[in-house]
Amino acid sequence: MTNVADGASPDLDTLREIERRVLWLATRIIDHANRRGDTDVKVGGHQASSASMASIMTALWFAHIGSADKVAVKPHASPVYHAIKYLTGELDRSYLTKLRQRGGLQAYPSRTKDPDVSDFSTGSVGLGAVAPLFSALTRRYVDSHFGTHGDARFIALVGDAELDEGNVWEAIADPATQGLGNFTMVIDLNRQSLDRVIPDIAATRLKQFFTDAGWHVAEAKYGSRLSAAFAEPGGETLEAHIDAMPNEAYQELFAVSGPDLRRKFLVDADDAVRRFADRLDDDALKHLVTDLGGHDLGLLIDTFRSCDAEVDRPSVVFAYTIKGHGLAMAGDPMNHAALLSPEQIDEFRTSVGLDESTEWDRFDPDSPAGRLCRSVGSEVNNALPTPRPTLPIPTAARSVTTNGSTSTQEAFGRVLASLADVAGVGERLVTTAPDVSISTNLGGFINKRGVYSHVERADHGGAERLLKWAPGPGGQHIELGISEMNLFMLLGQLGLSHDHHGEHLLPVGTVYDPFVLRGLDAFIYGLYNDAKFVVAGTPAGVTLAPEGGAHQSTITASVGAELPNLTYFEPAFATEVDWILCDALDQVGRADGSSSYLRLSTRPIDQQPFASVVESMGAERLRAHVLAGGYRLRDAPSDDRPGVTIVTTGVMAPEALAAAAELDGEGVQASVVHLTSPDRVYRSWRDGFAQSTASARIVRRPSRLHRLVPASERRRPIVSVHDAASHSLAWLGSALGARQYTLGVDRFGESGTIADLHEITGIDAGSIVNAALIALSEHDDGIDE
Template identity: 55%
Template sequence: MADAHPTPPQPSPGRLEALASLERRVLWLAVRIVDYANRERPKGDDLKVGGHQASSASMATLLTALYLADLRAEDRVSVKPHASPLLHALEYLLGRLDRSYLTRLRDFGGLQSYPSRTKDPFPVDYSTGSVGLGSAAPLFGALADRYVETHFGSSTGGRFISLLGDAELDEGNVWEALAEPLARRLGNVLWIVDLNRQSLDRVIPGIRAAELEAQFRANGWEVIELKYGRRLRAAFERDGGELLRRRIDEMPNEAYQALFGAGDEHVLDAVLEPFSGAERDAVAALLADGAGALVRDLGGHDLADVLGALRRARATRDRPTVLFAYTIKGYGLEIAGRPQNHSALLSAEQIDRFRAAVGLTPETEWDAFAPETAEGLILAAARARLDRGDRPAAAAVPVPASLETRDTASTSTQAAFGRILLELSRVEGLGERLVTVSPDVAVSTNLGGFVNKTGVWGPEAEPVYDAMEDSPLKWRVDPAGQHVEMGIAEMNLVLMLGQLGLTWDFQRERLIPFGTVYDPFVMRALEGIVYSTYSGSRFVLVGTPSGISLSREGGAHQSLNTPGIGIETPGLSYAEPCYARELEWLLLDGIRRLQDPDGEALYLRLSTRPVDQGPFTAAAARRGEGALRADVVQGGFRLREPGTASDDRVILAACGAIVPEALAAAELLAEEEGVEATVLCLSSPDRLYRGWQAATTAPLRGGDSRAPSHLERLVPAGERGLPVVTVIDGASHALSFLGSALATRCIPLGVDRFGQTGSQPEVYAEYGIDAASIATAALVALEP
């Protein structure tokens, strides 16, 4: 399929020649960076260093044209993970990466395997490596940019660009992103697809390009195709050209790919196979001057065509654009188009031949271009054009120490969250910075009050169609709204949340983004959560309702694994409060922490179970509100003190909705068995564990002594050695670390089988987390 639009005028021959020279040098450096890391640098172990020479080669033309002729400082770019050596080469030639790093690919403290916002030694806009996620993230980055612009008048002013491989289009999250209606009018989005028809293990089967393009068009995208180079297009205009075009168009990817590494005779036979007579003679005449070179003449390697396509893409302002660039994996290398060349490495002899072919020697192989050369002038102009200058830091958002609203005598953490968020929206300086996102669960996660007050965000005001005056929810969409409603796609939710959590960097405007999702579906969104925290994003993720406390919904909606996810995910602080005031303090503290230079995101695991607030009120009166707040934000507090009438004592540690069961178990033990129990409420098992682990390992980092951890302060020396029962409405292992931390016998209780439908008492008893089961576990723990 040829382009539907005429090709824009070509650049001058001299400039095109200089860009071609730069393209060759970029490719050489990318290949040599990988080669040096694998063949010459001492490794320190026997593992393969790895790298992707062929995957870089297929994008060399595209990245050279983009970075050196089209890109602007205000643009933000996501680079295909397996093309990272090209990015390193370009950054070096642009003078933004020290030469010493070229020999430190995949070295400790050196260049990362894949582009990383937080770990590379030069600025990176988007982390990639999780295939498909880094490609889709800029789409939501553009959406976040539009949100910030409509609220604060700030914007990058540029485009959000993804360079991705065609195999990444196998990832479901890419198509979820395309289907998001809010993204369809983003004219500052450009995706460039490296259509080399190869993935890690195989040639992508069938003829998929037309199907892929149709999918993008169906979702409202502008589609540009660079399929054939100028030599092939010229051949199509001659006698027999239409036959040749049809033959190439109809060849399956596997058959066409096999021609790239083949000799002219094999290519000729393959192309002519269906023809006979005069048709065969006409096509054969077109291929007479080099069949292999002609069929390998693809648009993705034609600099002039790529530059023209980039200009066309820049001119499209009313919708996203995708550019399908047909390329050859390994283009310009001796392994071009070879099966399974994805991670193949050139031999020493092949490297020597390639170095000589680009006009370099072992003494000059790492050289950049002299400033006065045509190439040097292009690099200097690109460097100036890409310079973002000094950018002021995002201003800090003030956070109150506490809020005024008090919840009723009995409430759930989910209900309390809705009220706390509504009150936060009234705080001057903070309220306007709040933004909520949900995947069609705003009402059922208690965002209704916030939505009624602030409205729903959309790039343009939408007509109001409902006439239900008695409806408790007022759904009004306009650019001033502060709630972003997305479709039922949890990956879209967390990618959008992640981009809203990076506006402090991209737009230098601080937002406080909240995302709400049913807690079981945190697992569905897990990779996107990890991608966002790995990228340094700061947000609040609310998983609610959670656990088998959601008893009537059954196993499909009862989350078990999510506490472990919260504890184990870097850059994410997990908390599971039981009481409303506990939640308030954790939330206010979390908002402050996410603004710190080394801040992190917050994950709140909440419940719909109403809980009597009296025990917390009593603890505040006993401990003092300030001291109790300090305990809560560090991970836990003493909720119930033991009596003195018995020598038999245990510690019961619980969190979230199951804390009342631990309190009830303590009363059972005292009344029926004469056993006294300390009840610990673990507001954040994650912070409690991290504090203990950091204190315990301090001597390993060079310290001779250490301060006690918060957990050790909660359990003084007189209680060390007492048996511990931990209980959580989730997988039992989440709290089992307390046994090691307190050097004592520990019985962890939790939910380690899929849940069932039933009443809460029935379900709690079935899974052994009811008061009777907790008390029984305590008695077993006390046995000699």
């Protein structure tokens, strides 16, 4: 699995030469970016944070990982990653002078925007730390269902300050991530966060957290020189003295030398330590007492291999480092964003044996370092992903539903259960939920496909509940603890399964809609990584009336519409759910596809209005309209009466239809436009502008919205109603050039009936009627809002 033939360790002198060149390139990349003089703001970069990782990453790439392994790089160490990729031949030299530039190297590792594609994007602190853990879980799932795909290790390189993020501990504690022996987290324990030295000695407490979670804990604390000194007579007192030093005091040793270092090191030292120090001159003393394991290449390699031996549990390595190691700023508590001066850069360049004409050079290809770089490059460079396979996903899983009453959440569960029986599709579906699988209607699918565990487990009464809940390797539902962050982290990695593991999955997650926001950071992270998945937020809005305000979502519709790489839907009728879900799963496999977010409800809705549209339009034509984002649910009679257009989405369709009928009785024409995807309708309108090729004129292509509201109706006022914040549909009026009244939920809810909550928030049929009459009155009076 290592890059060294027969598992033999590479020559440490060669590794140290590479390590030094990696550090130089990383430092110079940042230096060049900040001295271009073509920006009005600070460019930034992290020379000190990169320096603390140079040894760890050199040991990993040049002596440990292989082509199948996946690594998440600490965000602030991205220049080290690029330096390695350059030396191994994957990155063109021209990019070294394009850090943080348009079309150049990103500020933090990005699997979608960097030229030397990384395995995982990092940058949002704490997320990259656990992304490989969920990728390892995905690999275990893939191997259980499709046969082993060979050994692969998953490694996260993490700054110690990242462990302040709660999502890290949520992931570590989740039962679904237990037993992943192919995952290792390497913690760069430099004891500094952004602007401070972390007080106290926190490593012991952190180690205990991992131990209590069942992890294998290893450390690279002291280098080989110090370890040898500890074994000498009196060495145990030396070790105790260094162990007892506060972080601030120990770190200061790196910033001083000569008598000052001796004096500071011997504060509170006993006679045995003083006698030990007396045997060394000042330079030798500093060389010894600053010998940290996180910069000892041989120790790091041995420590990584010890983690490989732990096959039944994840590992964590505490690698003790110094921020700025090898640079003039080493140990400075304010070095996080510090830059070497031009004079210091010149000195560093000379010390590496380079000059201005050779400073960006790779190693001589015939040198030991050059040969090792070439060997690693041929083995570890990231391969371009192959296209995802086209699966036989049907356009609909069930027959068209045109009678009775049902909710979109119930329809979702039935459609998913039907898809479980579709050959070539059912075996690729994988569902997950944060302990809400039954209450979000995944029960039917679980009953057919089972719960996943890499080992057989007891069902804990599942048979009594008439559910197939006995977890085993063949199950296709991954149940998580109550952590929405874990839900979206797992969905993101399941959605990259083809790219990372060679098997295309169809991931579907469910979550209580108000708690989409709890996992929003991980949701965005998955989309940024170009993961493809489907998530159903259900139940949504104040329509879940008895549950009260804490369970009533208002802004999630806007989140769905605003996130890139995501299509948001809010259906009202059962067959809409069927068509949308099938299309969403098809999108998962398309090169130009997107993830999908379905905002659903538990409110049963009469299906007869949908049946009327099916009868007048035909199922195939209506399906095209549903997927395009909307259709006319009710046409107003064509006469000379004043008119209004009611635009609705999701569960507000019954109120919109009731209001239209009441308005008709009061002498007002009222058409109802039902948006199944306000997101797609908005994008159609937004993308409708085009530059005329024949002139400088800006022209507009017909948008979906303009097709839904014909020219004859565009001077009518619009009343929009949404079980979400009123602003979520507030763009409609400006898009059509019409007066608009927006009704929605702009206050926190409370418990009550659906009728109570709709009346309180002003989205009931009566409120729609009143808004329409006011709009018509003001329109007739020529009143401007």
